[in-house]
Amino acid sequence: MNALSAENPVARAIAQALVEGFDKHYRIFRETSRRAKELFEAAAWQSQLDAVRERVQFYDSRVDETVLRLHREFGADSLDDATWQQAKLRFIGMLINHRQPELAETFFNSVTTKILHRSYFNNDYIFARPAISTEFIESYPPVYSSYYPRDGGLRATVRRIVEDFDWQRPFEGLDRDVDYVLRATRAHLGAWPKMEVNCQIQVLYSAFYRNKTAYIIGKAINSYQEYPFALAVRHNEKGLLYLDTLLLDPWRISVLFSLSRAYFMVDMEVPSGYVQFLRSIIPSKPRSELYTMLGLGKQGKTMFFRDLLAHLRHSNDPFIVAPGIRGMVMLVFTLPSYPYVFKVIKDVFGSAKNTDRATVQRKYLMVKHVDRVGRMADTLEFSCAALPLSRFHPELLEELRRLAPSAFEIDGDMLVIRHLYIERRMTPLNLYLEQADEAETERAVIEYGNAIRELASANIFPGDMLWKNFGITRYGRVVFYDYDEIEYMTDVNFRRIPPAPHEEMELSGEPWYSVGPMDVFPEEFATFLLGMPRVRKAFLAHHRELLEPAFWQRTQQRIRDGYVEDFYPYPTELRFCRLFAEAAPRAGSKPRAG
Numbered sequence: 008m009n010a011l012s013a014e015n016p017v018a019r020a021i022a023q024a025l026v027e028g029f030d031k032h033y034r035i036f037r038e039t040s041r042r043a044k045e046l047f048e049a050a051a052w053q054s055q056l057d058a059v060r061e062r063v064q065f066y067d068s069r070v071d072e073t074v075l076r077l078h079r080e081f082g083a084d085s086l087d088d089a090t091w092q093q094a095k096l097r098f099i100g101m102l103i104n105h106r107q108p109e110l111a112e113t114f115f116n117s118v119t120t121k122i123l124h125r126s127y128f129n130n131d132y133i134f135a136r137p138a139i140s141t142e143f144i145e146s147y148p149p150v151y152s153s154y155y156p157r158d159g160g161l162r163a164t165v166r167r168i169v170e171d172f173d174w175q176r177p178f179e180g181l182d183r184d185v186d187y188v189l190r191a192t193r194a195h196l197g198a199w200p201k202m203e204v205n206c207q208i209q210v211l212y213s214a215f216y217r218n219k220t221a222y223i224i225g226k227a228i229n230s231y232q233e234y235p236f237a238l239a240v241r242h243n244e245k246g247l248l249y250l251d252t253l254l255l256d257p258w259r260i261s262v263l264f265s266l267s268r269a270y271f272m273v274d275m276e277v278p279s280g281y282v283q284f285l286r287s288i289i290p291s292k293p294r295s296e297l298y299t300m301l302g303l304g305k306q307g308k309t310m311f312f313r314d315l316l317a318h319l320r321h322s323n324d325p326f327i328v329a330p331g332i333r334g335m336v337m338l339v340f341t342l343p344s345y346p347y348v349f350k351v352i353k354d355v356f357g358s359a360k361n362t363d364r365a366t367v368q369r370k371y372l373m374v375k376h377v378d379r380v381g382r383m384a385d386t387l388e389f390s391c392a393a394l395p396l397s398r399f400h401p402e403l404l405e406e407l408r409r410l411a412p413s414a415f416e417i418d419g420d421m422l423v424i425r426h427l428y429i430e431r432r433m434t435p436l437n438l439y440l441e442q443a444d445e446a447e448t449e450r451a452v453i454e455y456g457n458a459i460r461e462l463a464s465a466n467i468f469p470g471d472m473l474w475k476n477f478g479i480t481r482y483g484r485v486v487f488y489d490y491d492e493i494e495y496m497t498d499v500n501f502r503r504i505p506p507a508p509h510e511e512m513e514l515s516g517e518p519w520y521s522v523g524p525m526d527v528f529p530e531e532f533a534t535f536l537l538g539m540p541r542v543r544k545a546f547l548a549h550h551r552e553l554l555e556p557a558f559w560q561r562t563q564q565r566i567r568d569g570y571v572e573d574f575y576p577y578p579t580e581l582r583f584c585r586l587f588a589e590a591a592p593r594a595g596s597k598p599r600a601g
């Protein structure tokens with residue numbers, strides 16, 4: 008019998024409850040994202056960080072609430088297959104005019120996979136692939152506004168674009184800044200092209216808020232050419248707004264969306280429209296990552312896994328143990344043809360590790376809550392991820408059996424991993440430094456020290472600062488990825504090593520002072536970091552102060568005083584105050600390239 012042929016009131020009511028659960032989620036998500044504009048206007052930086060943190064938790068709360076409702080009202084455990092199948096079809100019917108259908112489908116999956124057995128995880132019961140098209144969904148406000156510079160001239164158009172954001176705070180000198188925008192564009196293009204009849208500038212309706220910056224994102228279209236741009240708006244030391252830079256290279260715009268940064272706050276009625284627009288200007292960013300960066304992590308995960316399964320169908324290399332020094336806590340593997348690593352928490356940790364599974368998971372979650380300032384890789388967390396058994400290299404299978412037997416089960420031809428983190432693959436810094444020449448070493452060591460300084464300013468102490476816990480990206484950026492020992496800076500007690508009471512004691516190698524659990528002695532870092540002479544030379548030349556307790560205590564004090572540091576996800580040289588000599592340098596905006 009066709010699942011829809013007979014009306015099933017329970018299926019309809021379940022579908023209705025699922026739509027209501029999702030709509031409640033998105034309403035709260037959107038209210039929080041919308042508040043970002045007010046917080047930006049009020050310069051309420053700490054509240055902005057808090058809002059990003061709170062937003063991460065909304066989704067799971069709504070899913071749990073809906074699961075409970077389905078159990079209470081419909082005895083979800085004991086429903087027959089036909090009812091579930093019909094619930095999905097009814098749900099599709101209810102999404103016909105929905106503005107976030109892809110997110111609602113994912114919500115449906117999140118709820119039903121908590122109730123149904125894994126054998127139901129196919130397109131008959133859940134959304135193994137999307138059902139509703141996200142193309143051309145209309146909304147008010149629209150996804151983007153179009154401006155036609157042929158009507159009023161480019162200068163007036165740029166000014167209007169900025170003014171239309173209606174920020175309730177005056178600009179320091181908008182005419183001057185518009186002039187910088189035109190000069191920077193002119194320098195980028197070489198010469199102004201003739202404005203063709205279709206010449207227009209499309210601007211995403213909501214600004215993108217993160218930390219202390221709002222980004223205006225759009226593209227200019229002229230004839231068949233498209234020119235993407237991102238314009239950064241910030242507060243100066245007097246609290247007046249100014250345009251800080253204009254990014255015109257797609258790869259630089261793409262760096263804004265790097266997973267090692269905090270998620271944006273964007274007020275979106277139709278998120279798929281934002282993602283499609285962004286894809287048109289940075290096609291190299293997977294849609295999954297764009298959803299994640301817009302704060303829609305579950306959608307990002309769903310799409311990531313669909314992409315991975317599609318890739319597995321189009322490749323045949325095996326999952327292997329990741330190159331580098333094996334972790335004491337994590338078993339890390341990778342698929343060479345796919346740029347990610349997969350991390351499983353081991354059953355038993357190396358003897359030097361005084362931690363447990365729950366603590367490790369808590370630390371990984373902590374990373375989602377803080378500003379990752381471009382220095383910590385984001386992780387996607389999966390439960391019960393099923394991957395084809397035949398693709399696991401025997402050596403990796405053997406390691407899984409030996410080191411993490413409770414972390415997986417074999418179900419037919421699938422290997423189901425109970426708990427898995429996935430993150431972008433980088434070159435482990437220890438491997439990179441082994442191969443690097445002197446100049447490359449110096450660059451990487453400078454980056455490494457900057458990463459540690461920036462993490463510290465963002466209230467993160469990495470705990471284990473060994474080179475192997477950092478990776479280097481294809482853009483040469485050093486990013487931290489081993490979170491099992493991270494702490495808030497403000498929880499750590501940075502101490503100087505007390506002088507030995509007499510010389511023999513110092514030589515004996517035995518400690519002559521007691522050490523508390525949160526005590527850290529920066530002077531000791533040199534022993535385990537600076538073994539290689541060329542690394543030592545570069546480190547001492549650029550980052551010697553990291554070996555001093557005073558540096559760490561000072562940074563701690565700034566955090567305690569409530570100072571939220573500036574982080575720029577673009578090079579200092581591209582800031583207008585640096586590009587245009589006559590622009591006065593701004594106090595309180597110390598250069599720290601990102």
Ligand SMILES: Nc1ncnc2c1ncn2[C@@H]1O[C@H](COP(=O)(O)OP(=O)(O)OP(=O)(O)O)[C@@H](O)[C@H]1O
Nearest residue numbers: 330331332334335336337339431432433435475489
């Ligand atoms: N994102 C990544 N890209 C490339 N390689 C990685 C990545 N994450 C981890 N690795 C590799 O896996 C190894 C172990 O990873 P990780 O440091 O996360 O595990 P761990 O068990 O926490 O380590 P430790 O013993 O230092 O605590 C790293 O040394 C590195 O070689």
